[in-house]
Amino acid sequence: MLAKYFKSMPVLSDHVSGRPDPGPYPAALASVFSAELFGAAEREIPQWPGYAPTPLREMDRLADELGLAGILYKDESGRFGLGSFKALGGAYAVMRVLAGQMDHCAVSDIRTGVHRQAVANMVVSAATDGNHGRSVAWGAQQAGCRCRIYIHRDVSLGRQRAMEELGAEVVRTAGDYDDSVRVCARVSAQHGWHVVSDTSYPGYDQIPRDVMAGYGVMAAEILVEILTEVPAQGPAPSHLILQAGVGGLAAAFCARLWLQLGTNMPKVIIVEADRAPSLLASARAGALQTVAIEQETIMAGLSCGEVSPLAWDVLHRCTDHFVTMADDLVPSAMRCLASGELGGGAIEGGECATPGLLTLIAIARDGAHDRRLRREFGLDETSRVLLIGSEGATDPNIYQAIMTAE
Numbered sequence: 001m002l003a004k005y006f007k008s009m010p011v012l013s014d015h016v017s018g019r020p021d022p023g024p025y026p027a028a029l030a031s032v033f034s035a036e037l038f039g040a041a042e043r044e045i046p047q048w049p050g051y052a053p054t055p056l057r058e059m060d061r062l063a064d065e066l067g068l069a070g071i072l073y074k075d076e077s078g079r080f081g082l083g084s085f086k087a088l089g090g091a092y093a094v095m096r097v098l099a100g101q102m103d104h105c106a107v108s109d110i111r112t113g114v115h116r117q118a119v120a121n122m123v124v125s126a127a128t129d130g131n132h133g134r135s136v137a138w139g140a141q142q143a144g145c146r147c148r149i150y151i152h153r154d155v156s157l158g159r160q161r162a163m164e165e166l167g168a169e170v171v172r173t174a175g176d177y178d179d180s181v182r183v184c185a186r187v188s189a190q191h192g193w194h195v196v197s198d199t200s201y202p203g204y205d206q207i208p209r210d211v212m213a214g215y216g217v218m219a220a221e222i223l224v225e226i227l228t229e230v231p232a233q234g235p236a237p238s239h240l241i242l243q244a245g246v247g248g249l250a251a252a253f254c255a256r257l258w259l260q261l262g263t264n265m266p267k268v269i270i271v272e273a274d275r276a277p278s279l280l281a282s283a284r285a286g287a288l289q290t291v292a293i294e295q296e297t298i299m300a301g302l303s304c305g306e307v308s309p310l311a312w313d314v315l316h317r318c319t320d321h322f323v324t325m326a327d328d329l330v331p332s333a334m335r336c337l338a339s340g341e342l343g344g345g346a347i348e349g350g351e352c353a354t355p356g357l358l359t360l361i362a363i364a365r366d367g368a369h370d371r372r373l374r375r376e377f378g379l380d381e382t383s384r385v386l387l388i389g390s391e392g393a394t395d396p397n398i399y400q401a402i403m404t405a406e
């Protein structure tokens with residue numbers, strides 16, 4: 001079946017081993033990503049209008065073809081009608097910021113409009129590749145405050161419009177994503193705006209931590225399904241493949257799982273676009289590295305040359321393998337997801353939803369005679385792999401063009 005969608009099979013562009021066997025959740029992280037931090041988000045977000053856990057799909061046909069026990073795909077395409085997991089983080093952090101401004105009132109008071117008049121002239125700001133900004137704009141709209149979003153030259157018009165439709169004022173900046181983060185920080189400091197960034201930088205990490213606490217809801221939903229509904233979804237996953245831009249999604253996911261599963265953590269594989277391999281470079285060097293983005297990846301949300309230090313703090317402790325993936329087979333993977341042939345139904349997966357799938361196929365179908373990668377990554381017929389479908393058609397025009405190409 002795969003041969004129908006992939007003219008050639010995906011291969012890893014590069015890979016490096018991280019730190020195997022991470023042990024129990026470390027005390028150094030327990031104070032940063034605590035049960036309280038995640039718990040507050042997990043109590044608040046399910047109260048939002050339109051909340052429902054996103055589906056965990058069982059790709060049984062793909063698992064059969066790859067000789068694995070199971071493949072689970074967390075499908076974030078329907079999250080709050082915003083099309084990506086990012087809906088959880090930015091909006092939650094906006095509400096936390098505003099609650100902080102209102103004498104640390106309850107976040108629910110911001111959500112329900114108790115302070116609507118008082119926050120009306122406050123401004124929240126963010127830099128984005130699209131999805132985080134949409135979440136911040138939506139949160140600002142819900143709370144009734146103003147919103148200013150910075151996007152770089154290559155963010156699509158469709159993504160810009162989606163944020164404008166949510167009431168944000170959108171400004172284009174020169175340079176790439178990392179430059180837009182700096183412009184947003186500088187201009188916001190001049191005006192006294194509240195930056196709601198999904199990436200941390202020196203002296204700024206409380207708000208990104210709240211963003212990541214919001215993402216933790218996704219991991220919590222999976223834990224509920226796999227731990228309390230075992231007959232439905234089978235035993236806990238053995239492998240987790242997480243795509244990364246600044247690393248916030250991956251780190252939030254790992255921290256939330258590690259907190260609960262302790263030494264039963266799955267093996268963690270982090271995949272980046274090979275045009276933005278900042279985590280892989282950091283793993284290789286043993287310390288945070290920045291890479292220059294020379295060409296934008298089609299996986300827009302992964303186009304980050306600078307890692308979030310907060311995310312690195314988690315990921316360098318628990319990641320077994322860092323890998324990178326090229327752009328060329330992303331459209332094929334999107335069409336393959338949409339076909340429904342993998343099992344679990346037809347899936348609307350945007351560009352950033354594909355690198356986990358491509359990585360899994362690359363490892364499991366390893367063309368080498370001795371199946372070296374399969375062994376190196378510990379994949380066999382007992383493995384159950386969890387993939388994150390982090391977005392749907394977040395730019396419907398681009399999505400349609402890819403669906404009808406070929």
Ligand SMILES: Cc1ncc(COP(=O)(O)O)c(C=O)c1O
Pocket residue numbers: 084085086129131132198243244245246247248249250300301302304352353390391
């Ligand atoms: C759909 C999607 N997937 C994955 C990511 C990567 O998340 P992070 O930058 O937190 O690593 C992003 C980031 O914008 C995204 O929009």
